[in-house]
Amino acid sequence: MTDSAHTEAMDPKPAEVDDLCRLFLSSLPVSGVSVAVMTASGVRMTLCSSGVIAARIDELQFELGEGPQSSVVRSGQIVMIPDVASGGHDDWPVLGAALGELAVGAIFCVPIQMGAVTVGVATLYSDRPLTLDHHQQATALAIASAIAGGAVQQAMVSAxxxxxxxxxxxxxxxxxxxxxxxxxxxxxxxxxxxxxxxxxxxxxxxxxxxxxxxxxxxxxxxxxxxxxx
Missing domain, CATH: 1.10.10 (Arc Repressor Mutant, subunit A)
Structure with missing residues (x-):
């Protein structure tokens, strides 16, 4: 089975994937992605998810109130967990266990920023352990920057x-x-x-x-x- 076929089997995508998610999927070796925006007042809005597993990862972080998304919003820095099964996520133990049940191998949360303002987070996952090299990290950050304006516009329309x-x-x-x-x-x-x-x-x-x-x-x-x- 090819990587693309394996990915599709793990997280079937709708016929039309939102442009905000599509760039990550076409440029990085990940299985799925979701894009969410959040405000300092606690308003949170998921703008797109590439499939059911990506959507569930996003939902779990919101429902449990823990996870790397929160760290990204606070720090404005990318958070990478290349091997979820190896542990090392003491700050979000419940989410860590839930990700294991979803057969998530790796997770990466990328800040979506406009200037110094973090307006959202792109959560990428792989169905197997994965490390993003420096070039891939730079690509993820560049895509996040490129979609920031569109993400804010989409969120504002819904406000x-x-x-x-x-x-x-x-x-x-x-x-x-x-x-x-x-x-x-x-x-x-x-x-x-x-x-x-x-x-x-x-x-x-x-x-x-x-x-x-x-x-x-x-x-x-x-x-x-x-x-x-």
Whole structure:
């Protein structure tokens, strides 16, 4: 059985895998992936899963309140467990046991960042022990960076409450957000699209509205100039 056939048998994928997941699957020797975003206020949203096992790994971390996802959100660093069966996960023993029952050999959690803000985590797994070399780690981080804007956009579209608030005062919001976008554009020496995406990422990661972020930028109490990119 080929690697691809073995992977498919372990975690059958839907006919159409979300673009946010597809890049990881096509570029890395993993069996499955899920992409989730989370905010400082505790809001969590799974945007895609490549199959049932990937989805269950994501669900377990949320249900149990433990796992490498939380470490990634706190640290902004990639977390790799190349051999789940060997132990070494004292911080999440229940999840470790559950992963063993799912026949998960290795798991990798990759931060999805926009600038210094960690807006989500891509959780990759292999059905056998696996080590990602430096090139593969760099590839995973590059893909996570590439999908960050799309992940935030997708999450923001689903944030119905925020959309409703913004709709109530659309003219004022547009004016203030446009002004803030212009300020961030100058601070980062970038495009308006990237500047607005940074406003969105900061808002989502901190559990506040884009309008609140825009007002802070305009007032001068928040600057993206000193935020590492």
């Amino acid at each position: 119905i409450d925020e959309v409703a608030v913004e709709s109530a005062a659309a003219p004022v919001l547009r004016r203030e957000v446009h002004q803030a976008t212009g300020i961030v554009l100058v601070q980062l020496d970038t495009t308006a699209t990237v500047a607005y995406a940074r406003l969105q990422a900061y808002a989502f990661a901190n559990g506040i509205t884009v309008l609140t972020v825009a007002r802070d930028v305009v007032a001068g109490s928040l600057s993206f100039e000193e935020t590492p990119s």
